[in-house]
Amino acid sequence: MACSTHKHYPVHGYDSRQHLECYFSERPKNIFIDDILIFPIECLTKIFKEGRIKGDVLIDLSAGSLVHHLYSACEFFKHIIVLKVRDRCIMELKRWLDSRTGAFNWGHATKHHVEIEEKSAQVEEKEKKVREAAQHIVKCHPGKENMTDPIVLPPADCVVSVLLLDKSSKDQDDYIRYLKKISKLLKPGGHLILIGCLEMTYYTVGKDKFHAFTYDEEFVRKALAGEGFIIDDFQTKERTNVSDLIDYKSVMFIATHKRE
Template sequence: MDSSSHKHYHVHGFDSRKHLDDFFSDKSDMVFGEDALIFPIENLTNIFTRGHIKGDVLIDLSPGSFIHHLYAANEFFQHIIVLKVSDRCILELKRWLDTRTGAFDWGHATKLHVGIKGNSDQLQEKEEKLRSTIPHVVKCDLDKENLTDPMVLPPADCIISVWLLDVICKDEDDYRRYLRKFSRMLKPGGHLILIGCLGYSQYIIGKEKFHAFTYDEGFVRKALVGEGFVIDYCKVKKRTAVSDLVDYKDLICLAAHKEK
């Protein structure tokens, strides 16, 4: 497939609200509920409730403005620092953090966390807890060695990266290079959690086609081990969504820790 004309998320940006509406909403014609909402929620809940991954600082490095994956983490960390490459995505996320009019409604995702029978008070409490755990949304530059230069972040106990490496990496070397950057941001023994898509080459936001990096499970396992990580958890799931907006084949979630 000729992807030379495809845009790149971290270079060109995309319509963050359109991204949320098409891939994460509760609209009747939104077909990604199982893959984009339930898969991250179930796997991250499973990982964190084991009790091994916790601490003071968690850093989130994910594209767009989605936050549903962080509900599972906020019970185990004092602070969640969210890094974004796009001003548009930052503004969209801050609408939700500041409970502004017109913010994206994550109520359907909140229900998945507290259980479908959770009452409105429980849902509000869950959302307020997550908001209070995110003190900063920081713009970053992925090309820099220190992504937040000139700001220096404290070493993290854990980094979560959901679909970011899929949409910013050009090739295998790029993927390994970003893993090294993530590793330098972690404390010794710190944890890295990755969620991505296998057999992926493009996605569509609005009328624009964007590049995605194609890799398989064997590659990401070797890349993590090669960069000094020990894999503690891996789950692969076949795609269920029927849509021309993306062409991935499977979903993958991995948790690993950095060797001391």
């Protein structure tokens, strides 16, 4: 199938619950957990524990209704502002934040976090901290110069973005435009953490195939340097599963800071 015939996340969206169940759930046949959930959790826990990335405001700009990447952050930031492109993603996320019946179960991610932190008795406390910190959810319009127009956000100490650039960018120019907009959300010297998939061309949610922007390590390093970001940590994990639902070759974790 040609890329031009694939659906595009910012335009068409996808079923948020199907996306979570397929790639992030604890179901026995989920072959993506090690790559897409556990690897980022371990990288995030390590980078935050180093103590360099902390402050008042963290902005989360991620695809879907993801939560797992916020567990470490809630220990180091007073306020987490979550930006979402699709209304359906906002509804799914709010269901979990409000502890409603039928919310997606992130218990396996919580358990993995507290085990890494060697605080196994604090599972409920960890989820409570995330819910308390992530009370601000704002609709995001990636095509606008101010993505949260008419709302003007306070400058962030850190932005975390999981898979949004991969799923929203049509080409290299588009990716760099997103980086410029993300840079404007940060204070001078602020941190940007990117989690994405290298050399991915498509992913599947339900019966639909979606376009993914294809890039390699060299491209993302140059793009970040071109926008004034200094890379502090760059980790990759080679794909460990076999599936035609998605075709990435490796998962990347990048921690950067903005040149002052």
